Amino acid sequence: MSDGRCGKAGAECQDFAERCPLFSANWPGELRRKEPLAPLTTLRVGGPAAVLARPGSIAELETLLALLEKYGCPRRVLGRGSNLLVADRGYGGVVILLDRRLGRISRLEGDGAKWLLRVEAGCSLAALLGWAQERGLGGLEFLVGIPGSVGGAAVMNAGAWGEALGARVQALELVGPGGRRTVAAAELRFSYRRLEGVDPGEVIAAVILALAPRPIAEIRARMRQLLQKRRASQPRGVLSAGSFFKNPPGDYAGRLIEAAGLKGLRVGGAMVAREHANFLINDGGATAADLVALMEQVRERVAAHGGVRLEPEVHLLGFA
Ligand SMILES: Cc1cc2nc3c(=O)[nH]c(=O)nc-3n(C[C@H](O)[C@H](O)[C@H](O)COP(=O)(O)OP(=O)(O)OC[C@H]3O[C@@H](n4cnc5c(N)ncnc54)[C@H](O)[C@@H]3O)c2cc1C
The missing domain is CATH 3.90.78.10 (UDP-N-acetylenolpyruvoylglucosamine reductase, C-terminal domain)
Incomplete structure (x- = not known):
């Protein structure tokens, strides 16, 4: 540890969690040791994270990533855990939970035909859909019933009924160990349940989306119709991660x-x-x-x- 690196990972990190240097670094966000991950996923299985870190702002996320880089610490981001299977032994590293504390939505600009929204990654899709619907902004209705965060939905290019989130993304705000950058949609590649153009060490901190004004009654009716379709075709009241496998080309x-x-x-x-x-x-x-x-x-x-x-x-x- 003479160079400041901790270097623990896996079972070693789980054992070391009591002495994890992150706890003495005065990071202002919330930190917990040996935090069970099962309740944070929709499948409700799996063991604990050696450390769970919950940043309350993008600035806190940025300092956290710099510290984890300094300590040589393995890490993964968790949104709503609706597309994630956690191993029974848990994760020997730091899980960074992006939840509603990092869930602000703001309107950036608009010209009557198109509005740009900035949505922090921890915002749930349900909260975003409710916000957009109340303000008469349409274009995301197809996401109704998908239980993810906006960041997770961008990583997965979540979608349904022939549409996907990537088509609404104008830019991503990314945070990595070296700081922040904004990447325009032209430099990203969204494909079926996949996003390319983000470095493996980077976290999606916010998503810039383009939405169009639409009568509130129309938005509501579309969402109601798609929710009914979803309920008719998917099991309800069960613990799952949605579709487990990708559809192969030309088939289901x-x-x-x-x-x-x-x-x-x-x-x-x-x-x-x-x-x-x-x-x-x-x-x-x-x-x-x-x-x-x-x-x-x-x-x-x-x-x-x-x-x-x-x-x-x-x-x-x-x-x-
Ligand atoms: C009942 C049910 C129905 C579903 N229906 C659909 C559907 O119709 N269409 C569809 O596409 N999906 C569907 N899903 C799957 C899932 O909801 C989506 O993939 C969702 O977008 C995942 O978001 P999340 O926040 O839960 O991601 P998580 O499960 O938390 O994470 C998924 C992956 O993204 C990474 N990640 C998460 N957030 C970030 C971030 N901010 N920066 C970098 N990496 C990040 C994680 O490390 C992980 O690798 C369904 C799931 C369920 C349970």
Whole structure:
């Protein structure tokens, strides 16, 4: 540690959490040791983060990233945990939680036909949709029912019904160990559940979106219609991360899983949902190991049945 680096990671970091140098660095945000991550994800499985850090502003995020760089500390960002599977042993590093404390929305400029909004990454999609609807700003209705944060939705290029968030993004405000930068949409590449143009060490701190004025009644009606469609096709009241696998080109993961006869397939407490085969659910008491074993079985059996190897859409945290 003579050069200021801590260098602990994985199990070593979990053990070291009591002496983590971050706690004596006078960082003004909230810090917790050995914080359970399961309640912070929609699948509700997985172990603790050695350290959970909750910045209350972009300035705090910036100083945090500089400190983590100085200590050589592994880290991952967590939004609403709605696309994340956390390992049973947890994550041996710092999880940076971006929640409503970093969730401000502001109107930047507009010319009557187009309005630019700046939305901090920790804002939930639900809060953003409510804000936009109240002010008669349309263009995001397709996101209704997706339980993520704005930052997570940008990373995932979240979307539904043939539309995706990337098409509304004008720029991203990024924070890395070296400071802040703003990247215009022209330098980013959004594709199916993927964003390129952000360095691996950078965190999305805010998203600049372009929305168009639309009658409030129209926005509400569209959102109601899309929510009904969603409810008719997806399981309700279950613990999931939404669609578990990406759709392969020209087909649907759910169709392939169903065709392989895997609806209702179970490993421990993890199960392929009967209502929608691309939902792998925690049916009560599932572990991350159950979900991973189920994921592998589904991949193998779909490949054996239809020759297609499914790729997970869900991100993994804390696995080797
Ligand atoms: C019931 C249900 C329905 C769903 N339906 C849909 C759907 O229709 N369409 C769809 O696209 N998705 C859907 N999802 C998946 C999920 O909600 C989206 O992918 C969502 O955008 C993820 O946001 P999050 O904040 O939860 O991200 P998280 O799960 O917290 O994180 C996802 C990944 O992004 C990284 N990340 C998060 N925030 C940042 C940031 N600010 N900077 C850098 N990296 C970051 C994380 O490290 C992780 O790798 C659904 C999920 C559920 C549970």
